[in-house]
Amino acid sequence: MEGPFFVRNVAPAVDINMRRARGKPMRVSGVVHGGVDGMTPLAGVKVEIWHCDSDGNYHPNGNGDVGRYHPAEINLRGSTKTDAQGRFAFDSIVPGHYGARRRHIHWRFEASGHLAVTTQTYWLKDKGSLRAGADFVDRNPESCRWLAFADGPRGVEEALFTVQLIKA
Numbered sequence: 001m002e003g004p005f006f007v008r009n010v011a012p013a014v015d016i017n018m019r020r021a022r023g024k025p026m027r028v029s030g031v032v033h034g035g036v037d038g039m040t041p042l043a044g045v046k047v048e049i050w051h052c053d054s055d056g057n058y059h060p061n062g063n064g065d066v067g068r069y070h071p072a073e074i075n076l077r078g079s080t081k082t083d084a085q086g087r088f089a090f091d092s093i094v095p096g097h098y099g100a101r102r103r104h105i106h107w108r109f110e111a112s113g114h115l116a117v118t119t120q121t122y123w124l125k126d127k128g129s130l131r132a133g134a135d136f137v138d139r140n141p142e143s144c145r146w147l148a149f150a151d152g153p154r155g156v157e158e159a160l161f162t163v164q165l166i167k168a
C-alpha cells in the first residue's frame, strides 16, 4: 500500500538526503526484471522511494503533489530511472520507525507494458523482533521484501532489492 506519506512528482534524485538529516548512511540498490519471461532487465523503469528520518518523521509529513510544499520541506524522497541493465541505486540514511510499524522503505515502480507496483521493504535483521511481528499493516511480507542490509565499506548500510514486474 502507498500509505499516507506518498508525495507525487518529486524531482529525480539518487542522493535523497538533500537536507543532510542525521543518521547512519544507507545505500539501497536494485535491479528490475520483466518482459515475457519475467527475467529481462528493464531499462527506463521509473523507481520512486520514500522513507522517514531516524526519528520516524516524513518530510513532508503529508502527501499529495510536490507542488503543495516548499522545496525545503522535501527530503528522503526521490525518483530515478533504471539503466540499460535494469539497475538503480539510492543513497540516504537508515530510517527509524514510527507507530506500530516495523522499519521500512516505501517503493513505487512504473514501467511501460507492465503493471505498476507499490510496495514496502523491511530489514531482514528485524525479522522475528517484537516490533516486526506486531506490524499489522503488512502482516506477512513475502521473503523478497526482507532486505539483507549489512554494513559495507565506510560504515554504509547496504542492501540489494531484486524486483520482478508483471506484463500488463
Ligand SMILES: [Fe+2]
Residues within 6 Å of the ligand: 003, 005, 052, 104, 106
Ligand atoms: Fe511509512
